[in-house]
Amino acid sequence: MVQPQKRDLTELIARIRLRYRYPLILLRAMVITDFKLRYQASLLGYLWTILRPLAIFSILYIVFVKFLRLGASTPYFPVYLLFGIVIWGFFVESTSQGMGSLVARADLLRKISFPRYVLVLSVGASVLISFALNMLVIVLFMVLMSVPVRVEVLWLPLLFLELVALSISLAFFLSALYVRFRDLNYIWEVCMQAAFYAIPILYPLTLVPTRYARLLVLNPMAQIVQDARYVLVTPETETISQLYSTPWVRVIPVGITLVLVVTSVVYFRRRSRSFAEEA
Amino acid sequence: MAEPMIRVAGVSKDFLLPHLRQTTLKGKALNMFRKSRTIEVQEALRDISFEVERGEFLGVIGRNGSGKSTLLKILAGIYMPTRGTVTVGGKLVPFIELGVGFNGELTGRENVYLNGALLGFSKSEVDAMYHDIVAFAELEDSMDQKLKNYSSGMQVRIAFSVATRARADILLIDEVLAVGDAAFQRKCFEHFRALKKSDTTIVFVTHGMDAVRQFCDRAILIEECSIVAQGGAEDVAAQYTELFTPQSTATPHPQGKRRGSGDVRYSRVDVPALLRDGGTLTLELEAVAEQDVDEPVFGFLIKNSSGAPILGTHSLLKRQATGSLRKGERVSVTWSVPNVFSDGLHHVDVGITDRQGLAVYDHWEEAASFTVVKEEKSPYIVTPDTSLVIAKTDAADA
Numbered sequence: 001m002v003q004p005q006k007r008d009l010t011e012l013i014a015r016i017r018l019r020y021r022y023p024l025i026l027l028r029a030m031v032i033t034d035f036k037l038r039y040q041a042s043l044l045g046y047l048w049t050i051l052r053p054l055a056i057f058s059i060l061y062i063v064f065v066k067f068l069r070l071g072a073s074t075p076y077f078p079v080y081l082l083f084g085i086v087i088w089g090f091f092v093e094s095t096s097q098g099m100g101s102l103v104a105r106a107d108l109l110r111k112i113s114f115p116r117y118v119l120v121l122s123v124g125a126s127v128l129i130s131f132a133l134n135m136l137v138i139v140l141f142m143v144l145m146s147v148p149v150r151v152e153v154l155w156l157p158l159l160f161l162e163l164v165a166l167s168i169s170l171a172f173f174l175s176a177l178y179v180r181f182r183d184l185n186y187i188w189e190v191c192m193q194a195a196f197y198a199i200p201i202l203y204p205l206t207l208v209p210t211r212y213a214r215l216l217v218l219n220p221m222a223q224i225v226q227d228a229r230y231v232l233v234t235p236e237t238e239t240i241s242q243l244y245s246t247p248w249v250r251v252i253p254v255g256i257t258l259v260l261v262v263t264s265v266v267y268f269r270r271r272s273r274s275f276a277e278e279a
Numbered sequence: 280m281a282e283p284m285i286r287v288a289g290v291s292k293d294f295l296l297p298h299l300r301q302t303t304l305k306g307k308a309l310n311m312f313r314k315s316r317t318i319e320v321q322e323a324l325r326d327i328s329f330e331v332e333r334g335e336f337l338g339v340i341g342r343n344g345s346g347k348s349t350l351l352k353i354l355a356g357i358y359m360p361t362r363g364t365v366t367v368g369g370k371l372v373p374f375i376e377l378g379v380g381f382n383g384e385l386t387g388r389e390n391v392y393l394n395g396a397l398l399g400f401s402k403s404e405v406d407a408m409y410h411d412i413v414a415f416a417e418l419e420d421s422m423d424q425k426l427k428n429y430s431s432g433m434q435v436r437i438a439f440s441v442a443t444r445a446r447a448d449i450l451l452i453d454e455v456l457a458v459g460d461a462a463f464q465r466k467c468f469e470h471f472r473a474l475k476k477s478d479t480t481i482v483f484v485t486h487g488m489d490a491v492r493q494f495c496d497r498a499i500l501i502e503e504c505s506i507v508a509q510g511g512a513e514d515v516a517a518q519y520t521e522l523f524t525p526q527s528t529a530t531p532h533p534q535g536k537r538r539g540s541g542d543v544r545y546s547r548v549d550v551p552a553l554l555r556d557g558g559t560l561t562l563e564l565e566a567v568a569e570q571d572v573d574e575p576v577f578g579f580l581i582k583n584s585s586g587a588p589i590l591g592t593h594s595l596l597k598r599q600a601t602g603s604l605r606k607g608e609r610v611s612v613t614w615s616v617p618n619v620f621s622d623g624l625h626h627v628d629v630g631i632t633d634r635q636g637l638a639v640y641d642h643w644e645e646a647a648s649f650t651v652v653k654e655e656k657s658p659y660i661v662t663p664d665t666s667l668v669i670a671k672t673d674a675a676d677a
Contacts, residue, residue, distance in 0.1 A: 021399075021401075022399050025396050025399060025400070025401050025402075026396055026397065028396070028402070029392065029393050029395075029396030029397070030396075033382065033385065033389070033393055036385065036389065037382065037384055037385070040384055107379075107380075108379060108380055108397075109357075110352075110357065110375075111357070111373075111375045111376050111379045112355070112357065112373060112375065112379050112397060113355050113356035113357045113373065114397070273359045274359065276352070276357045276358055277294065277295075277358060
């Protein structure tokens with residue numbers, strides 16, 4: 001009785017491997033190409049992946065922390081701030097670059113048939129690699145400032161999973177929409193500007209009146225940023241569970257993320273039939 | 280009976296004209312309130328059905344804009360048909376264009392890996408065949424240069440070299456032979472011959488009737504979105520030539536002036552539309568007798584585009600007896616003329632008279648035209664083959 005089941009399983013694995021062989025080969029080639037091309041003819045090359053968020057961090061740190069005295073009450077505020085910037089950077093880059101990924105490779109869409117999602121995923125993968133490099137910098141900062149590591153840090157992978165799911169599904173949705181509506185990139189840029197201030201990246205959430213803060217953290221990005229800071233940097237981060245006095249309220253932002261994932265997959269699959277004609 | 284490798288059933292394709300589609304939100308918003316949507320539908324293919332058997336080499340021919348490339352893209356799964364279905368029974372690799380995804384900023388080597396990945400080869404697979412690919416392209420020395428520094432011929436060579444590695448049950452090929460120098464084209468043709476032997480099913484889109492005749496088992500001819508002919512490659516190629524030769528043959532020349540009693544008249548004037556270097560111009564004529572006539576004289580005159588007569592002759596000059604023609608009898612007249620013509624358009628006048636040249640039965644000016652393409656562009660009315668030897672003679676002789 002066990003034998004046929006086992007064979008079914010190996011067969012299934014073989015089938016899955018065969019099915020995703022081509023997408024994986026493509027994904028790998030595109031990510032490698034993207035990295036080779038991105039920093040060509042630049043002196044510091046890959047270092048820019050790390051230098052860019054560090055530079056942004058320095059500006060914000062000087063302006064908001066030194067001059068405006070924000071976050072004086074939060075321990076390890078530089079790490080706290082940089083971590084927020086890095087998470088936010090991942091979200092912005094994956095959605096904005098992901099949005100243009102189909103249109104940018106219209107030449108490929110028109111000439112060969114391949115799983116269209118690879119284009120969006122390859123952008124996601126590139127941005128994820130940058131994100132990983134940035135996390136190394138965060139770790140370095142943590143060591144320098146001797147931030148204690150607590151057991152709650154084990155939640156971090158799950159939070160990153162939520163972040164990736166949210167960002168990549170938005171990238172899928174936006175990329176498919178952008179094929180038809182080329183105004184979208186401008187609109188999205190403005191949205192991102194607004195969201196940067198709407199999400200407590202620069203300022204501690206404690207500065208916001210509780211009424212608004214409670215509304216704010218229902219946004220998955222706000223929830224992720226605050227939760228990630230809580231588990232990695234300091235327990236003195238105000239998270240969604242403190243604002244609502246129950247951890248179960250997280251079903252709302254997580255639910256929003258899941259709805260986005262499903263909507264995006266459905267929409268992308270439906271639209272992908274005509275990308276070759278419209279992109 | 281084996282299943283066909285490709286089955287195309289009732290496929291139609293409509294495109295929404297891109298310049299009319301609203302691609303901005305403003306346009307969309309403005310259009311929402313309008314009752315009549317101004318979307319124009321352009322038909323690209325209409326009710327296409329055919330099958331391709333395993334190992335068959337099918338040619339798809341048609342003029343520019345006939346829809347043949349759209350058909351290829353539908354077979355490749357790039358476009359979805361508006362109506363109808365396409366069933367493909369094996370791994371299919373399309374070559375809509377050589378070197379898809381090539382990036383000028385990458386080196387030749389990097390492009391080989393990228394292009395290989397698009398064809399479905401993993402890095403280790405490309406590693407294994409890399410040497411062969413480079414050797415086939417004859418580019419051993421330049422693989423670490425950026426692709427943008429390659430000549431276009433070199434780019435094509437490396438692209439084709441990668442393409443030849445593709446393993447597939449079905450290959451779709453679009454006009455790739457139109458590129459590269461003669462030596463490289465010969466290589467491509469050799470590769471095609473090898474593919475044909477290896478039982479690969481191939482769909483090949485082209486204008487080149489020579490290639491169709493040489494490789495294809497069968498062909499389909501597409502004109503104005505539909506299949507207008509299918510069958511043996513030779514037949515379909517002949518139909519293509521007949522249909523699309525400028526100022527064609529079987530149909531009488533519309534501008535031609537025609538006079539004569541009509542006792543004997545030409546019913547068919549067949550002249551090839553295009554005459555290349557070398558070769559012979561063959562005028563295939565057929566005349567039908569409306570009355571009984573004795574010893575009609577058949578003649579022709581060839582003029583160049585400015586109307587200057589170049590050469591002509593008639594059956595009397597050739598001392599050829601034509602006998603008597605009974606009413607209703609048909610006679611075929613075939614002239615073979617060496618290609619001495621100069622590059623450019625030429626017109627053919629044909630005539631039939633009585634033996635004395637007094638009665639004109641049929642005199643048809645510009646009954647047909649043909650174009651001569653010659654390497655040597657001389658300004659004179661004829662350009663026969665001339666040979667030339669120039670050699671330095673001994674200085675001592677001077």
